[in-house]
Structure formats: C-alpha cells, structure tokens
Amino acid sequence: METNVTIKKLSNRFPGAIIETHSHRGDDTAVVKKESILEICTFLRDDEALLYNFMMDLTVVDYLGREPRFEVVYHLFSLRHNRRVRIKARVSEADAIIDSIVPVWVGANWFEREAFDMYGITFKGHPEMRRILLYEGFEGHPLRKDYPIKKRQPLIGPIN
Amino acid sequence: MGVTFGKESASRRIVPGGTVSDGPERLLDGSAILTRLQAAVNWGRKYSFFLYPFVTACCGMEFMSVAGPKYDLDRFGAALPRFSPRQADLLMVVGTISHKQAPILVKVYNQMTEPKWVFAFGVCAVSGGFYNNYSVVQGIDTLIPVDVYVPGCPPRPEMVLDGLLKLQEKVAKERWSDWPRGAAPVTPMLKKQE
Amino acid sequence: MSDLMKDLHTEHMVINMGPSHPVTHGTVKFLVTLDGENIVDMKVDIGYLHRGFEKMCESGTWQQVIPYTDRLNYVSPLINNVGYALAVEKLIGIEVPERCQYLRVIACELSRIADHLTNVAAGGLELGAFTAFLYFVEARELVWDLIEMLCGARVTVNFVRIGGLKNDLPQGFQDKTRAVFKECRRLWNDVDKLLTKNRIFIDRVRNVGDISAEEAIAYGFTGPCLRACGIPYDVRKAQPYLVYDRMDFEVPIGETGDNFDKYLVRMEEIQQSMKIVEQALSQLPDGPINLDLPQYRMQPKEDIYHRIDSLIFHFKTVIDGIKPPPGEVYFAVEGANGELGFYLVSDGSGKPYKCRVRPPCFPLTAAMPRLMKGRLIADIVPTFDMINMIGGECDR
Ligand code: SF4
Numbered sequence: 001m002e003t004n005v006t007i008k009k010l011s012n013r014f015p016g017a018i019i020e021t022h023s024h025r026g027d028d029t030a031v032v033k034k035e036s037i038l039e040i041c042t043f044l045r046d047d048e049a050l051l052y053n054f055m056m057d058l059t060v061v062d063y064l065g066r067e068p069r070f071e072v073v074y075h076l077f078s079l080r081h082n083r084r085v086r087i088k089a090r091v092s093e094a095d096a097i098i099d100s101i102v103p104v105w106v107g108a109n110w111f112e113r114e115a116f117d118m119y120g121i122t123f124k125g126h127p128e129m130r131r132i133l134l135y136e137g138f139e140g141h142p143l144r145k146d147y148p149i150k151k152r153q154p155l156i157g158p159i160n
Numbered sequence: 161m162g163v164t165f166g167k168e169s170a171s172r173r174i175v176p177g178g179t180v181s182d183g184p185e186r187l188l189d190g191s192a193i194l195t196r197l198q199a200a201v202n203w204g205r206k207y208s209f210f211l212y213p214f215v216t217a218c219c220g221m222e223f224m225s226v227a228g229p230k231y232d233l234d235r236f237g238a239a240l241p242r243f244s245p246r247q248a249d250l251l252m253v254v255g256t257i258s259h260k261q262a263p264i265l266v267k268v269y270n271q272m273t274e275p276k277w278v279f280a281f282g283v284c285a286v287s288g289g290f291y292n293n294y295s296v297v298q299g300i301d302t303l304i305p306v307d308v309y310v311p312g313c314p315p316r317p318e319m320v321l322d323g324l325l326k327l328q329e330k331v332a333k334e335r336w337s338d339w340p341r342g343a344a345p346v347t348p349m350l351k352k353q354e
Numbered sequence: 355m356s357d358l359m360k361d362l363h364t365e366h367m368v369i370n371m372g373p374s375h376p377v378t379h380g381t382v383k384f385l386v387t388l389d390g391e392n393i394v395d396m397k398v399d400i401g402y403l404h405r406g407f408e409k410m411c412e413s414g415t416w417q418q419v420i421p422y423t424d425r426l427n428y429v430s431p432l433i434n435n436v437g438y439a440l441a442v443e444k445l446i447g448i449e450v451p452e453r454c455q456y457l458r459v460i461a462c463e464l465s466r467i468a469d470h471l472t473n474v475a476a477g478g479l480e481l482g483a484f485t486a487f488l489y490f491v492e493a494r495e496l497v498w499d500l501i502e503m504l505c506g507a508r509v510t511v512n513f514v515r516i517g518g519l520k521n522d523l524p525q526g527f528q529d530k531t532r533a534v535f536k537e538c539r540r541l542w543n544d545v546d547k548l549l550t551k552n553r554i555f556i557d558r559v560r561n562v563g564d565i566s567a568e569e570a571i572a573y574g575f576t577g578p579c580l581r582a583c584g585i586p587y588d589v590r591k592a593q594p595y596l597v598y599d600r601m602d603f604e605v606p607i608g609e610t611g612d613n614f615d616k617y618l619v620r621m622e623e624i625q626q627s628m629k630i631v632e633q634a635l636s637q638l639p640d641g642p643i644n645l646d647l648p649q650y651r652m653q654p655k656e657d658i659y660h661r662i663d664s665l666i667f668h669f670k671t672v673i674d675g676i677k678p679p680p681g682e683v684y685f686a687v688e689g690a691n692g693e694l695g696f697y698l699v700s701d702g703s704g705k706p707y708k709c710r711v712r713p714p715c716f717p718l719t720a721a722m723p724r725l726m727k728g729r730l731i732a733d734i735v736p737t738f739d740m741i742n743m744i745g746g747e748c749d750r
Binding site: 134135142147148149150151152153154155156157159 | 259263266292293302346348349
C-alpha cells in the first residue's frame with residue numbers, strides 16, 4: 001500500500017525503536033522510542049524515498065494518569081512525495097527530557113520552546129531553552145492537565 | 161447682525177442678575193461670547209482627541225475600519241493617531257490584554273500627560289471577554305481608570321463612534337478639579353527574574 | 355576610506371522595538387542590536403497575545419471551540435472555522451453535503467481576499483503609501499459587507515458548524531458579489547498602479563527579506579511566503595479538500611522570496627480567489643447544507659420545536675456536546691498565511707482532549723532574525739509586514 005511506505009521503511013530500518021504504529025483515518029502514525037528520535041528524524045528527512053523536508057508541527061499531549069505521561073507529537077510533510085506522517089515519542093514526567101530536533105530542522109526551534117513553556121518538556125541540545133509565550137517568573141506549565149485554568153500569576157496588579 | 165452662532169449659543173441670553181449657565185453666552189448682539197474658561201477648554205478638548213492606539217488583537221481590525229474611509233473617525237476630531245504616549249491624550253485599548261502585556265499598558269498610561277482618557281474597546285478590554293483563564297487580564301479597569309466602555313466582540317464601528325460621542329459628553333462636563341488623576345494604582349506582583 | 359572606517363569604532367546599540375510600536379501591528383518585541391543602522395543581532399519576543407486558546411478549548415465542548423478559532427487569525431476567521439470543522443469531521447468520519455462544501459469554499463476565499471487586502475493595505479501604510487491603505491480598506495469593507503450578508507458578523511463570524519453551516523446563502527448574494535467584485539477589481543487596479551511600479555515602494559521592498567527555497571523549507575515556511583520563493587506548495591492543490599479540485603485557479607509563485615515577490619503573490623492571489631468565488635457561485639448545486647445526523651449536527655429549529663426526538667438530540671448535543679470517537683487526526687487547510695493545521699485528540703467525551711492548531715505565521719516570525727541580520731533597521735518594517743504575523747494566531 002502506498003500510504004504505508006513510511007511506516008514500512010521505518011520498521012525495517014529501526015525494528016527495535018518502533019513501539020507501535022497505526023493509520024487511524026489515514027494518518028500514518030508511528031510511536032517511537034524517545035532515545036532514537038534524532039536518528040529517526042534524520043533518516044526521515046534524508047532518505048530518498050521519504051524526504052520529509054517539512055517539520056510542520058510539534059506539540060505535546062498530556063495523558064495525565066498514564067505512564068509515560070507525555071507524548072511529543074511531530075507532524076512531518078514531504079513536499080516531493082506529498083505525504084504526511086506523524087511521529088510520537090513518549091516521555092515520562094520524572095524524566096521529561098528528549099533530544100532536540102533543531103539540528104534536523106531549524107524551524108523546530110520555536111516549537112520546542114513552546115512545548116517547554118506549555119508542558120515543561122526539556123529538549124536536550126536546544127540552543128535557547130526558555131519560555132516563549134509566557135514570561136519569566138511564571139510558575140508551572142499551563143497546558144498540563146493539572147494546571148487549574150484560572151490560576152493567574154499577574155506581573156502587575158492593583159494596590160490593595 | 162455680525163457673526164452668527166450655532167443654535168445653542170444663540171438661544172441663551174444673559175439676563176442681568178440671572179444664573180450663569182455652562183454654555184457660551186452671547187453679548188452685544190453676538191459679537192462677543194462670555195463663557196466659563198472651563199467650558200471653553202472642555203469644548204476644545206472634546207473635539208481634538210489625539211489617540212494612542214494600543215492595538216493588540218482582533219478588535220484592531222475594526223479599529224482599522226473605524227479609522228478608514230467608510231466610518232472615518234476624523235469627522236469627530238479624533239483622527240490623528242499618535243504613536244508616542246507623550247503626544248496623545250486618548251488611550252484606546254483595543255483588544256485583549258494578557259498578563260504579559262499588562263505592565264506595558266500601565267507604562268504607556270503613566271507616560272501620557274494629563275488630562276488623559278481611556279477608551280476600552282471591545283469586551284476583552286472591558287472585562288476579559290470569554291477568555292477567563294490564566295493569561296488574560298479580567299478587564300483593564302483592574303489596572304488603569306477607564307472612561308468609556310464599549311463592549312462587543314468586536315464592537316461594530318457604529319458602537320465605537322457612539323462611545324466616542326459619549327466620551328465627548330463626559331469631557332464637556334469635566335471640572336478642573338478632576339485633574340490630575342495621577343499614576344495608575346498598581347504595583348508589581350511577581351518579581352521578574354532577570 | 356577603509357582606514358577611516360577602522361578608526362571610527364562605534365559601539366553596538368541595543369534598541370527595543372515594541373511591543374507597542376506602530377510597525378509591530380501584532381504585539382511583538384524586537385530586541386535589535388545595531389551597528390550604526392545595520393542589524394547585527396535580533397531577538398524576537400512573542401507571547402503578548404497569549405490567550406490560552408488550547409486551555410479554553412479543552413474546557414468547552416467541541417462546538418464551543420468554533421468561536422475561539424475565529425480569533426486565531428482574526429483577519430481570515432472563516433478559514434479557521436472551516437479548518438477546524440473539517441478536522442472534527444475527519445475525526446468523526448463524516449463528509450458534509452456538496453452544497454455545503456461549495457459554500458465553505460466561497461467563505462474561505464472571501465476571507466482570503468480580506469486577509470490579503472488587509473496585509474497589502476497595512477504594508478502600504480507602513481511604507482507611507484497611505485492612499486493604497488485607504489483604497490484597500492475600502493475594498494475590504496466591501497468584502498466584509500458580503501461576509502456580513504452571509505453570516506451576520508463582520509469580523510468574528512462563527513459561521514461554520516460541525517457537519518454543516520449556520521445558514522444558507524442569503525437572497526441576492528450572487529448579484530451583490532458581482533457588484534462588489536467589480537468594485538474590488540477597480541480598487542485593485544488602482545492600488546496596482548500605485549504600488550507595483552512605484553519607485554519608492556520597490557526600493558523599500560525589492561531584495562529585502564529574501565530567502566532561498568531550501569532555507570524557507572527548513573524554517574517551515576508555508577503559504578504566500580513559501581510560494582514567493584518559487585515553491586508552488588498550496589494545500590488546496592496538493593491535498594485538495596472540499597471542492598477545490600473542481601476549481602480552476604492558478605497558484606502564483608515568485609522567484610527570490612523577497613518582500614516584493616511576497617507582495618506580488620498576495621496581489622495575484624486576490625484575483626485568483628475572486629475567480630474561485632465566481633466559479634463556485636456558478637457551479638453551486640442545490641441541496642441541503644447540513645448533515646442529517648442528529649447526534650452531530652443540530653436539527654432545524656422547526657423540528658426542535660415540534661418533534662420530541664429532535665428536541666432530545668438538541669438537548670444532548672448542547673449539554674454534553676457531540677462525542678467523536680476516540681482517536682487523533684491532523685488536518686491541514688490552506689490558511690491565508692500558509693498551512694493551517696488542526697491536530698485533535700478525542701478521548702470519546704464531549705470535550706476535546708487536545709486541540710492544537712499549527713499556526714502558519716509562527717515559523718515565519720521565528721525566521722525574522724534570519725531574514726534581518728545584516729540588514730538596515732528600516733528593512734524591518736516591510737519584512738515584518740510581509741511576514742504578516744497575526745498575534746492571535748502566533749501566540750494563541
Ligand atoms: S473583544 Fe473579541 S474581537 Fe475584541 S479582542 Fe477580544 S476576542 Fe478579539
């Protein structure tokens with residue numbers, strides 16, 4: 001099947017690093033071990049049959065109560081083959097570190113900073129790991145499921 | 161007959177010993193006006209707002225329309241946006257103010273010279289709107305005094321013009337003792353770690 | 355001369371542009387290190403309009419997300435609406451009726467026209483071409499009249515529903531569109547004459563902010579900014595959604611990716627979008643605009659008032675929200691600034707577990723330092739404008 005090319009190639013090349021795959025609603029997805037994320041991304045970008053030259057999106061999903069708790073989700077797109085793939089890597093709360101993919105796609109820089117800001121995942125090897133949308137001094141990571149939606153941390157407020 | 165005046169001034173006559181009203185008074189068959197300085201100054205102020213557009217979000221789109229050809233804020237004497245707070249006297253807060261933005265808003269407000277007015281444009285500036293969450297200030301009146309609230313998400317240009325007229329009415333009634341208002345009554349809450 | 359330059363050692367100066375600065379028409383802060391007028395280094399600080407979009411989405415039902423999507427890219431809200439609705443429909447596995455698809459195409463393209471008009475208008479304004487601003491704001495006002503006719507609101511439209519639309523085409527829309535487009539084309543021609551061959555304008559934008567195609571791809575550029583580099587990537591053509599595959603339109607591309615090319619691409623896209631709207635209107639089929647699936651799309655109001663089953667479904671979908679099956683999808687549409695993707699995760703409940711939007715102008719803004727290093731400080735103005743950063747979308 002044409003649509004499964006990526007997943008097939010990935011599982012042939014990295015048999016030990018693919019945890020599971022699915023193609024729900026036609027979106028090819030591979031869950032990979034977080035240790036090999038950099039290697040896999042480089043492969044996906046450079047392999048002639050894949051050529052995923054766009055890092056479209058990077059985000060994190062917080063599955064509170066599940067272990068490992070976080071899933072870092074990458075959406076890649078190949079202009080040449082007009083194909084998309086979703087790569088996911090699971091990261092636990094205690095060890096919320098994953099390799100940065102900035103060496104592969106420079107565009108990932110801000111996306112990773114945002115993921116750090118919102119979910120507190122640290123990207124190892126990132127050139128500038130600090131908050132991007134919120135401000136220094138903000139405590140906690142608002143998009144985690146256990147952050148109360150109305151917990152405010154104003155920089156400035158009324159005298160009382 | 162001399163100079164003719166608008167309806168308001170022509171309709172009032174000085175009655176010796178009578179009460180003095182706030183509006184312009186006519187003397188000597190219209191060749192001189194007697195009025196209170198305060199009323200004259202307010203009249204001047206209300207038709208010459210210099211606004212500082214503190215545009216942050218979607219309401220800015222409507223702000224562009226209001227300033228643009230069809231609705232034309234110019235007709236009400238509030239045409240020229242000044243991008244220096246020192247030269248402006250009407251602070252238009254257009255859009256959502258997040259907590260990250262709040263210190264900047266207060267700084268701009270404090271830099272403006274008195275007298276100054278604040279126009280809350282859109283429901284986000286009025287009350288935070290439907291963003292009741294960790295990052296949005298729940299109404300700019302928690303930070304700085306506000307003169308006119310124009311709700312709507314975003315308000316239609318007609319509402320904005322109406323708000324401006326309301327502000328003009330308010331300015332016309334002001335007294336010397338209303339000024340100065342002083343700095344915004346706020347204090348830093350979170351120590352910024354540099 | 356070179357000796358003189360060596361002796362004249364100047365110190366670098368750091369200045370702060372923004373977050374409330376006339377050219378930063380979103381709220382963004384540039385920390386520029388200058389050597390004379392040349393930019394040595396630049397840091398971009400965003401987040402001044404972070405409004406907690408995702409957190410708000412996670413706290414409401416699936417339908418309640420739609421008003422929030424309006425306020426992402428508030429210059430082209432209809433595209434956001436459509437993108438989100440399509441993503442949810444993909445998650446559920448349904449497809450809306452044909453007429454609805456056509457109407458969505460019309461809505462999207464009207465929004466795209468308004469967006470590009472605004473962008474060029476603001477760009478002209480910031481470079482001193484005030485007339486172009488006035489002309490295009492007038493044109494946008496006309497397009498907004500159409501949008502208002504269609505959905506009842508000017509900016510924050512809230513028009514698209516999951517599985518359908520709020521309402522059908524109003525009467526007289528076709529005629530009005532014809533009149534509006536005629537006027538728009540006239541204004542377009544005027545602005546074209548005012549800007550495209552204008553020495554001052556060209557000097558400010560030509561060869562400024564250029565980037566090679568490979569680099570643009572690595573940075574994650576999409577939309578007009580990528581097409582200006584010569585890559586004809588348009589989601590509408592690459593992965594046609596709705597009925598874009600039945601439309602006859604061209605994807606304009608540039609060569610160098612500089613600001614002038616971005617401007618030309620946008621100008622041409624206005625024309626193409628008008629063409630699409632006209633085609634869609636002429637091909638428009640009859641039929642329903644809503645799906646007949648009461649657990650996902652509300653039944654017509656008359657039914658809700660007169661039939662008990664419709665009332666029950668209405669009650670359920672309003673109180674609990676619709677319940678897409680568990681799973682995750684990513685769906686991309688061509689937003690006004692580039693690929694607008696929605697990544698949704700459902701856990702089977704009435705609320706989105708995760709509602710992520712891929713903001714097209716986020717990677718564009720991230721590339722500002724790359725575009726500006728070694729340039730003059732005055733070049734920030736046109737470059738930042740042609741990036742078209744929209745605060746609501748970039749900061750969410
Ligand atoms: S009031 Fe509405 S339109 Fe205005 S800034 Fe807030 S959300 Fe945007």
